Amino acid sequence: MDIPSFLSILTEEALTFVRADLFEDKYEGRPPKQTSEAVNFAIRKEINRGNIGSTLWNYSEFVDKNSFKPYLNCWCK
Numbered sequence: 001m002d003i004p005s006f007l008s009i010l011t012e013e014a015l016t017f018v019r020a021d022l023f024e025d026k027y028e029g030r031p032p033k034q035t036s037e038a039v040n041f042a043i044r045k046e047i048n049r050g051n052i053g054s055t056l057w058n059y060s061e062f063v064d065k066n067s068f069k070p071y072l073n074c075w076c077k
Contacts, residue, residue, distance in 0.1 A: 017071035
């Protein structure tokens, strides 16, 4: 976080949220690979059982196509 952003938090007493696809780090806001694979497996299982439609067949692709929708506020220690 740069100094102006930090000062804005202090003076405005509010957090800034940035659209996920605008972060420099292309992986920011995305689940880890193992998580995506586990979700893909579970979703495909439910699709094969007929419990959900096939629109979520590839969870990672869905996240990539919709990365502009979530807004994030990232912190690290």
